[in-house]
Amino acid sequence: MDYDSIYDYRETHSDFRELICEHQGTELYQEIIHYMNWLYPKWNSNLGIGYGASEFILTAIQNLEGISDFSSENRQTNLETLYEQLSFWYARTKEWYQSTLKENMYDKFKASFIDFEYLDDICDFEHDKLYSAFVKKEMSKIYYEF
Template identity: 30%
Template sequence: MLNQFHFEEFIENREMHMDYYTVMEQYNETELLNEILHFMDIAFPEWKSNKGIGTWAGEFVLSIIENNEYLDDRDEYTFKEMLTNLYIELADRYSDMQVEYSFAFDDRLISQFNFDKEFELKENEHLSFEEYSVFYDMLFLEYKNEKLEKVTYNFKDDLIY
């Protein structure tokens, strides 16, 4: 049974991932979306994870679609011309966005790490500076590697991870 909390959580989730929902609702069966997903999955297999552009994937796909909807006009553009233009833009824009996402992800990750691992960090404050630094670095690396593997969207259904 849905209650006020579930409804508010749904609304908050929808607002947070609005670009993804727009893609899934308005462009789900379009040729353009299918080609974007096909190319990105082949060219950049980790693009939907935090190693790629993670939570920015919905925004990325929506902006590519909006910039390239004109290519759907088969009277002016052949399928080959559409793919050529689309794939070049995808590669160029993805590279730039991936660098920006990496910086933003690392910044958020440090804050989240200190919050999530507060107990472990406090528990080891008694260590010497050198020992604590090694402990911190190892704990952070393990945490970061776990978070890098996370896939945010699958673009096959409404699953958001």
């Protein structure tokens, strides 16, 4: 993680900064990250919810603060509630994120070429090959590591 670039773009990464500064040591944060990493190993890449990961976690913490008691008598019930809510929210968030990502992927691909005319001049096979490589690279991106 390049913390200098996060510092330079504080506004863009405000959710991530808040998570790290205020919630990282809490049991609720740790349970959420553990569950997401266990059940959805690529959740924080573009195969999951990519750049929306920090907002997702922060929103989950804010919505689930009431069940942050994981003492032995409440642990099982609260963990079940936590996991059910996370799975539900993740499915909805991922659906939205993937739809948005796909809508913008080709524009991002075209913008990655300084010479736009180059794309018009190559054959369909070469174009598809370049686009597939671009998509593969984009989909593996991880914006935040928790």
